[in-house]
Amino acid sequence: MIFNARFPSNIAACVCLATCWMQAIAADYPTLTVEPVVADFNEPFADLPGTPGERLIVFLGGTIGNFDDDERAAFLKRMADALAPGDHFLLGADLVKPPSRLIAAYDDRSGITAEFNRNLIEVLRAELDAEGLYVDDFQHVARWNPTLHRVEMWLRARRDVSVHFNALNRDWTLPEGAEMLTEISVKFRLPELQDELRTHGLERVESWTDSEDDYSLTLAVKR
Numbered sequence: 001m002i003f004n005a006r007f008p009s010n011i012a013a014c015v016c017l018a019t020c021w022m023q024a025i026a027a028d029y030p031t032l033t034v035e036p037v038v039a040d041f042n043e044p045f046a047d048l049p050g051t052p053g054e055r056l057i058v059f060l061g062g063t064i065g066n067f068d069d070d071e072r073a074a075f076l077k078r079m080a081d082a083l084a085p086g087d088h089f090l091l092g093a094d095l096v097k098p099p100s101r102l103i104a105a106y107d108d109r110s111g112i113t114a115e116f117n118r119n120l121i122e123v124l125r126a127e128l129d130a131e132g133l134y135v136d137d138f139q140h141v142a143r144w145n146p147t148l149h150r151v152e153m154w155l156r157a158r159r160d161v162s163v164h165f166n167a168l169n170r171d172w173t174l175p176e177g178a179e180m181l182t183e184i185s186v187k188f189r190l191p192e193l194q195d196e197l198r199t200h201g202l203e204r205v206e207s208w209t210d211s212e213d214d215y216s217l218t219l220a221v222k223r
Helices: 008-028 068-084 099-106 112-127 189-197
Strands: 058-059 088-094 138-145 150-157 161-165 169-176 179-186 202-209 215-222
Touching: 058 068, 068 189, 068 202, 088 189, 099 138, 099 150, 112 138, 112 150, 112 179, 189 202, 189 215
Parallel strands: 058 088
Antiparallel strands: 088 215, 138 150, 150 179, 161 169, 202 215
16 A cells, blocks of 8 residues: 655655554554555565565555656556565546536545645755745636646745755746646546556556546456
8 A cells, every 4th residue: 555745744644654554454454464664665666575466555545647648657567576476556546527516526626636736835945945835926826738638736926035955055936926736636548547557557447436437446467
């Protein structure tokens, strides 16, 4: 099972959460061997524990959508290279749905996603000891990109921004109205996703969706 930690400050919490889940899974399924591995899934996978041909890797939460096309292809290749024939891969993915629903989710009336997006400024300010960098100087923007079938989150400068990063000893400026792409969330169509998996030697065994076809799980086997 693979977990995603966005920032270094979240790694400890992520490991703690993963440990709790591993313990719960092991308790519910005593015949299942659970062996946690702490690694960066942006790097090549080390030798995986367990018996080759009998392992299951689980990648949930729609995190696959945070990769662009090239990053996703590289990740799936690393995953396929780490698996042995007969190993299985369970992938969660968010499916394409009407843009109005997606924008409503990524630019919600309560401002929760906006707060999450603008928190990037707080992280940069703290981690890089930035002077002149303030959350209120940025506006959250969410867009649907129909060509790449993904939601894009941007931060737009509300004024001319001039920053000095003490940790890097570098200056940075952003004019009023300029935007920064901060995150993407690709939405998938199942046939296309299954084709991508097959390209890397991961053959679909079964797929499941919710009643509204909003989300999916796909089980694939390494050939």
